[in-house]
Amino acid sequence: MRNKSKVFMIMSVFSMVVIMTGCGTVKKAKESIDNYGSNSSKMDEGDKYNAYVDLFNVLSDELTTIESSYAEYHIDEAGNFAPTDDKNALGFIGDTSSVQRAIEEADKAISTKPKMDVDKDVEALLTVLKKEMSILEEIESYYNEKDFLNDHDEKGKELNTKLLSVYKQADKLLKKFHDNMQALMSETEKKERKSHEKExxxxxxxxxxxxxxxxxxxxxxxxxxxxxxxxxxxxxxxxxxxxxxxxxxxxxxxxxxxxxxxxxxxxxxxxxxxxxxxxxxxxxxxxxxxxxxxxxxxxxxxxxxxxxxxxxxxxxxxxxxxxx
Known part of the structure; x- marks a missing residue:
């Protein structure tokens, strides 16, 4: 079977906007892989790479949908928390399960061989993403169970503050992850195309x-x-x-x-x-x-x-x- 890595597309992640496409056979990108570490379990190189690709994809797709809808419902134009008296209000639109799966798969891939330069960036980013997912679960539960007659949005305001704090923590980590992945993708794409042309x-x-x-x-x-x-x-x-x-x-x-x-x-x-x-x-x-x-x-x-x-x-x- 062909070892073909995915094309991935990044649009907007948290406060960072990125437009890019990349594709490539990971086996070609040896410059970005460091085969050190004797105690790591092994994973197919393409599978590991694609686990990181899938993480990027859900950041730009499912997670962006969740974040954008949350902001639309609960943050005003000045960037402040917006209370609501809508008894049918949602926390956000979107399914967190696909994001959770991508986080879990990337988490498994970090410690496996072959080692990749972006491993450390993924590890740091996942720490913050896990926090965000936990807060989003709280937000979803809060709006599903909210008593609109007695609740004065204090809990909602508290959760909003926690979420915005995580966004700030994620900014630099996302930028670093993006830049390093983009460099890897660019080099890999060039090599893949040369290979296709040669063959x-x-x-x-x-x-x-x-x-x-x-x-x-x-x-x-x-x-x-x-x-x-x-x-x-x-x-x-x-x-x-x-x-x-x-x-x-x-x-x-x-x-x-x-x-x-x-x-x-x-x-x-x-x-x-x-x-x-x-x-x-x-x-x-x-x-x-x-x-x-x-x-x-x-x-x-x-x-x-x-x-x-x-x-x-x-x-x-x-x-x-x-x-x-």
Whole structure:
């Protein structure tokens, strides 16, 4: 089976905003791995790396959803705790279980061989994330059981203070984790692509090249959105990336994907379905891009299309990560 690491996508984590994509076979990144330590148990290198990737993913996805919804419900524009008399108020929207699982898997990976430079960053970050998850559980329980007739939000205010304190503790740790992971991802991606080019892996290169263009498109859209929600996207600039999307999709579809081609690139026999699914998601991304390109005269449609592009990019990355 192919040892293929995941593409991961980071958007916003706590107060830090990051946009990036990376991918690579971890076995190529030997510069970042230190095989010291005789008492550590062993773990497949790709599995360990992907445990850290999964942690990054839930930070930017599930945990960001939880944090954003909590802030929307319980923090005012000045950054202060906002009491509520809504008897149906929620603590936040989102499921903490996937975050817990990612934390647990990353925690298991830290002490295993091969050692990686980011181990120490993960360990420090997990200490704070575990605190946050504990507070979020308290918040969820509090709002589920809150007596709105007798409670004057004192407990809610206390929990809010604890949560904001954890956010402050996490800032520098997140920045360090991000920077070191980004360096590892950048080096690994370069080596993976060189390997694909050397071996003539046209399917893999076609998918990665489409992801590159989709990322460029997504970033162009995101960068055009101002703080007040106004979209300053220039039609001529978007037309250029839309052409790139069409070209990348056509090239990907033209690549032979028979059983011999799939086996040559080290994919498993069941990968045909997943590769087809990726192409379907790429086609959907292209269709949504066309819709956005035709929406510049309608502000509401343009706003909707920008959101759909971001969602389609996430779906594309998810589809890629399912291929083995």
């Amino acid at each position: 003539g892996n046209k399917i893999s290169l076609g998918m990665l090249q489409f992801i590159d263009v989709a990322k460029e498109t997504r970033n162009l859209v995101n960068d055009s959105i101002t703080e007040d929600g106004t979209i300053n996207l220039i039609p001529e600039e978007y037309a250029e990336v839309n052409i790139k999307i069409s070209k990348a999709l056509d090239e990907l579809k033209a690549v032979p994907k028979d059983s011999n081609a799939i086996a040559k690139e080290g994919f498993s026999s069941s990968s045909t379905f997943d590769i087809d699914n990726f192409i379907d998601k790429a086609s959907e991304f292209k269709s949504l891009s066309n819709t956005l390109s035709a929406s510049f005269e309608d502000e509401e449609s343009l706003t909707d299309s920008t959101k759909e592009i971001s969602n389609a990019y996430s779906a594309l990355i998810d589809a890629y990560n399912k291929i083995n």
